[in-house]
Every structure is written in structure tokens, then in C-alpha cells.
Amino acid sequence: MPLRFAATIDKHAEVGHGSPMSSSTPARARDLLAHGPFLLFLSSRSLSRFSSQIGAVAIGWQVYDLTGSAFDLGMVGLVQFLPTALLVFVAGHAADRFDRRRVMQLCQLGQALTALYLGWSTYAGVLGEVQIFVATFVLGIAGAFESPATAALLPLIAPRGALQRATAVSSGAAQLATIAGPALGGLAYVVTPSLAYAVMVLFWLLGAVLTGGIRAAPQAQATEGATSNDLYAGVRFVRSNPAILGTISLDLFAVLFGGVTALLPIYARDILQTGPLGLGILRAAPAIGALMMTAYLARHTINHHVGMRMFQAVIVFGVATVAFAVSQWMWLSVLALAILGAADTVSVVIRFALVQLSTPDEMRGRVGAVNFLFINASNQLGQFESGVTAALLGAAPAAVFGGVATVAIALLWMKLFPALRKVERLE
Secondary structure, rough: OOHHHHHHHHHOOOOOOOOOOOOOOOHHHEEEHHOHHHHHHHHHHHHHHHHHHHHHHHHHHHHHHHHOOHHHHHHHHHHHHHHHHHHHHHHHHHHHHHHHHHHHHHHHHHHHHHHHHHHHHHHOOOOOHHHOOOOOOOHHHHHHHHHHHHHHHHOOOOOOOOOOOHHHHHHHHHHHHHHHHHHHHHHHHOOOHHHHHHHHHHHHHHHHHHHHOOOOOOOOOOOOOOHHHHHOOOHHHHOOOOHHHHHHHHHHHHHHOOOOHHHHHHHHHHHOOOHHHHHHHHHHHHHHHHHHHHHHHHHHOOOOOOOHHHHHHHHHHHHHHHHHHHHHHHHHHHHHHHHHHHHHHHHHHHHHHHHEEEEEEEEHHHHHHHHHHHHHHHHHHHHHHHHHHHHHHHHHHHHHHHHHHHHHHHHHHHHHHHHHHOOOOOO
């Protein structure tokens, strides 16, 4: 099975890469940064991530400040996930039928307008819990369309044979934004809550401008109509590839139970006894670990035992979650979150490269939509699960349960998906 899977990857790796560079001479990290279209893509994606992370701090703290409810914190994740569940297959089809750059650009403009509404309403003193949930729902709609288009665009920009490195560099740049974004969001919120939303508006508008300047290889557009059979083609493709199904579902269930993001406001205020700035530091900690790991992966790709490396990374993710759950010290909490972020990055790079390299370009939007549905289910529904469990058991027991469940899921998936466990290499 691994040899057959590797052959599938090699076949489709030739499709649509944005540079004539031979696969025998893969681009190094600094070569990628000198590649104009990739640099524009990198900057635009980072600005979007910056805005999203600032929004996560501002919205999370504002909801908890208004309600003091762990359940309502979990509801933020559920409200943001609902548009993904409802629209993700339409969004994937749109990424295959229309110019992916324009889809990204429209989403960024929509997010900027939503952040403008949040900022103005906060400044005017009329923003309540219901309005925050409505705005979060709108941001979820934009994210549902933006993510499949973004993922499907990268293979058209990255030099041939360099998708794994391009994924690592792109992830690292996004993590830089994730490190600075929460800290800036917390600091801006301390000055005035509306300032955080103003920064989000600025960054999303800049991202939209940069997206408009990206030049990519020709896109192999799907020509079918938007029938139910065509919309769900990505589901059939994933289901017919055990290694892809295994890696996507592993991320779903591991992060669904192991995510502690929704509980960070509780830890910041009630357990570690810090404020909005401390919350920003906690949210940035996973990105610090992720950045260190992406710096390593940008220079040293994972060339052997790829499947086992992914399982090992998920197990480390679960153990780090337990360490964070029982910590009473800020330094230990930050360290555990940094290790958690580094482990998650290994999983992200493997999953993205595996899915993109084994998918024909004309289906990348729809397959990416399935992947995005699973990612959002793990992130947003994971926030909901964490909030509900914390409301029932308390924050620390809920986080411990999640970490233990993550390790158990990884061990079970090793048995259920031997094709994934035996994957030897990607590019």
C-alpha cells in the first residue's frame, strides 16, 4: 500500500505547480521567499491569520466578560462552525469553478466589513452577546469559502517539488502572525476593545489588496454543474483513499477532544490569575512552538516514516495537553502549549502535503473543503465540547480528559488505518 500511495502522489505532484523548477532540485526556504507569487500569497495569508487571532482574543474575552459563562465561550466555537457544516461543499465547488484568488479576496473584504461592525458597535456601547454571535456566524461563512480556495491555490504557486517546504514556510509565517496577533489583540483590548477590531479591519483590507496581485499557474477548473453528485465528489475521493481518510479523521477526533483553546480565558483569569495580556500570551504560546518546528521543517523535510511521525506527533499533542491542564504556573503552561503547538505543526504539514499531492487540481477545492470541514469540526466543535465539559466538570478535569482521549484516539487509529501508518514518504 505505501508504494502504491507514493505512486499516486508522484503522478499528481506534476499538476499545476507554479514554477518550472525541476522536482530533482527542490526549492529551499530562501528560494521560496524570492518567488514573487508565493511571497504575496504568504503575506496575504499571514495578514488574514493575524486578524483572525486578534479576533479570537477580542471576541473570547468580550463574551466571557459579558456573561462569565464557560458554556457561552463554547458557543462561540459552535456558532463559527455552523456555516462550515452548512456551506463547505458549496465552498469547495466554488474553489474549483471560480478563480481562487477572487474567492479569497471577496472573503477578506467580507471579514473586514464584519470586523468594522464589531468595532463600531463596541465603540458605541451597543454590542451585546447576540450581536457577537451573529458577527461570528458571518466570519464563519467567509472562512468556509476562504480556506478551501487558499489551500487549493498554494499548489499552483509553489515551485514544483517544493510543496512540503512551501507548506512549512506558509505555516511558519502564519504562526508568526499567530504569535503577535493574540498579544497585540490583548494589548489593544486593554487600551480599548474597539481598537482590536480596527486593527482587524486594516489587516484584512491589506490582505485583500495583496491577494489581487498574486499570479498563479492556470487553474484546472471543474466544468460540471453544481449537482449533488458533483458537490460531494470530494467526499467520495477521500473515502476511497484510506491514508487520506485516516489522516483527516485523526486530526478531527484528536483536536476535538484535545483542544484547550476555548478554556484559555478561564485559565487566564481564574486559574493563572492574569488578565487580557496574559490571555494573549497563552494564545501565542502554541504558535511559538509551531514556529520553531516550521523553521526546522522548512530546512529538513520529513522524508521517512511519515505515517508514524504523524501518530507520534498526535500522542505528544495529547501529553502536552494533560501537562497544561494540571499546571498552576504560567511558565509551565506556556511551555506545555508551545510543545503542543510544535507537535500540531508536524501533523499539519504532513496532512496538507499528503492531501494536496494526491489530489488532481480540478478537485483540490472540493477535497480541501472536506479537509476544512474536518479541521473546523475539530477546532470549533472542540471549543464547544471543551466549554460544555468545563461547565460540567470544571476546566482542569475537562482538559485532562481531552488530553487522555487524544492519546487513546492516536493509538486506536494506528490499528484502524494501517495504510496511514505505513506511509513512508511524500515528495
